[in-house]
Amino acid sequence: MDKIGKYEFIAEPFHCDFSGHLCLGNLGNQMLNAADFHSTDRGFGMKYLMTIQRSWVLSRLAIEMTEMPQQYERFTIETWVENALRFFTQRNFQVSGANGKIYGFGRSVWAMIDTETRQPSDILAIDNGAINQWIEAEKPCPIEKGDRVKMSNEAELVRTINTHYSDIDINGHVNSVKYIEHVIDLWDIAWYREHQIKRFDIAYVAETHQGDKIHFFREQTDEKTYCVRLVKTDQITQEDTEVCRCKILFT
Amino acid sequence: MDKIGKYEFIAEPFHCDFSGHLCLGNLGNQMLNAADFHSTDRGFGMKYLMTIQRSWVLSRLAIEMTEMPQQYERFTIETWVENALRFFTQRNFQVSGANGKIYGFGRSVWAMIDTETRQPSDILAIDNGAINQWIEAEKPCPIEKGDRVKMSNEAELVRTINTHYSDIDINGHVNSVKYIEHVIDLWDIAWYREHQIKRFDIAYVAETHQGDKIHFFREQTDEKTYCVRLVKTDQITQEDTEVCRCKILFT
Numbered sequence: 359m360d361k362i363g364k365y366e367f368i369a370e371p372f373h374c375d376f377s378g379h380l381c382l383g384n385l386g387n388q389m390l391n392a393a394d395f396h397s398t399d400r401g402f403g404m405k406y407l408m409t410i411q412r413s414w415v416l417s418r419l420a421i422e423m424t425e426m427p428q429q430y431e432r433f434t435i436e437t438w439v440e441n442a443l444r445f446f447t448q449r450n451f452q453v454s455g456a457n458g459k460i461y462g463f464g465r466s467v468w469a470m471i472d473t474e475t476r477q478p479s480d481i482l483a484i485d486n487g488a489i490n491q492w493i494e495a496e497k498p499c500p501i502e503k504g505d506r507v508k509m510s511n512e513a514e515l516v517r518t519i520n521t522h523y524s525d526i527d528i529n530g531h532v533n534s535v536k537y538i539e540h541v542i543d544l545w546d547i548a549w550y551r552e553h554q555i556k557r558f559d560i561a562y563v564a565e566t567h568q569g570d571k572i573h574f575f576r577e578q579t580d581e582k583t584y585c586v587r588l589v590k591t592d593q594i595t596q597e598d599t600e601v602c603r604c605k606i607l608f609t
Numbered sequence: 610m611d612k613i614g615k616y617e618f619i620a621e622p623f624h625c626d627f628s629g630h631l632c633l634g635n636l637g638n639q640m641l642n643a644a645d646f647h648s649t650d651r652g653f654g655m656k657y658l659m660t661i662q663r664s665w666v667l668s669r670l671a672i673e674m675t676e677m678p679q680q681y682e683r684f685t686i687e688t689w690v691e692n693a694l695r696f697f698t699q700r701n702f703q704v705s706g707a708n709g710k711i712y713g714f715g716r717s718v719w720a721m722i723d724t725e726t727r728q729p730s731d732i733l734a735i736d737n738g739a740i741n742q743w744i745e746a747e748k749p750c751p752i753e754k755g756d757r758v759k760m761s762n763e764a765e766l767v768r769t770i771n772t773h774y775s776d777i778d779i780n781g782h783v784n785s786v787k788y789i790e791h792v793i794d795l796w797d798i799a800w801y802r803e804h805q806i807k808r809f810d811i812a813y814v815a816e817t818h819q820g821d822k823i824h825f826f827r828e829q830t831d832e833k834t835y836c837v838r839l840v841k842t843d844q845i846t847q848e849d850t851e852v853c854r855c856k857i858l859f860t
Contacts, residue, residue, distance in 0.1 A: 372642075374778065391623075526626065545774065547774055568798045569798075
């Protein structure tokens, strides 16, 4: 089996936006699906990990696109593991159109946790470091790694939402893709008529449960860049906790 | 080519709910994809219709399930045209698990419009009634047709939402699947721990644009049945218009 997994998807009509292009949240979803297929086929997927009380946890995701697939277009996502350390592994993505044209890339960082203790777990302890045989360090992923998203205390509260049934995954948390969708929804169609997302970075910090409120604090950090901090108010304790941070570069 | 189209899908993790079952909105999305694949393969799909200024418009959808696919499960949707009249066609769906077990069925009613005038258009005028050669009247779809959803004026306003970028499709309207998701989100996880959706009916009446507000009026019509009326407030005229009506039967 190849170190690089290649999966075909279609830009479904209801996953496309007003302009007929795939929404970035749905592309992110397909990247995570590709990651899942790739790791499952190679013996370290979620389904297997569940049987040994382990789980992958997405820590960061960066997507940088020059073009987005159009409605009904078939596109492929290639994915591979760039490296693996005890507590983190980096997985990359390449998105191509049916004609082979490269549309963009993704970078992700994953940790592993013990699902009982919720503590970090040693990735290399799985099957005696089996992941190491799948490292593909040669294939280029010509986008920058995500930096820590720096924000001041000047960020403005621009929206508060309640979390609902459809936000929540099998772990009882708001799913990774929903955060992306909610952040992208902070801008309206008039904005997206004039701007496209060139790059989207998200760093996950804490988990949100159904019933928690999420507050979106937004700050423009340069002409084309916005950062967004998501803070939850726990429905029981009423405590505020940062849950994730995003950086969005528009063109 | 067979009159019945059969398509395979997978219950993707981020399309599943807290219980690890596919969310009904995502199943609805896959049914509409299956409809699209089926009609495209047979020469009367959306993509072709666009070239002759016609479009399918979903008028009603009913989904009735005894079981929902579980996370990572492969399932198939079969779809076929039960009949076609000048202004409406009925299309059915059957959902089965990988083991062949039938999970449920769907029924849908579609109209065709002229995309320039937005007026109803004659379905049988397309390619001299070509759709008629695909009618499959024998395959059973053992669920009731959807009735008109009757509601009193006692329905209670339970939520108002703003429509955002990700709600809107290429036609500039809230997409058919998003209405289903928003309605399902009117109940919380505590409710869904005790209740499952046995049947969901939706009848589409008018279109909603980004920036319109949607009000959800809910009424319990018998022990296990709720009806929901969605009313939009147009952001420009501030006029209220009914946009769709749903009936949800829980078990």
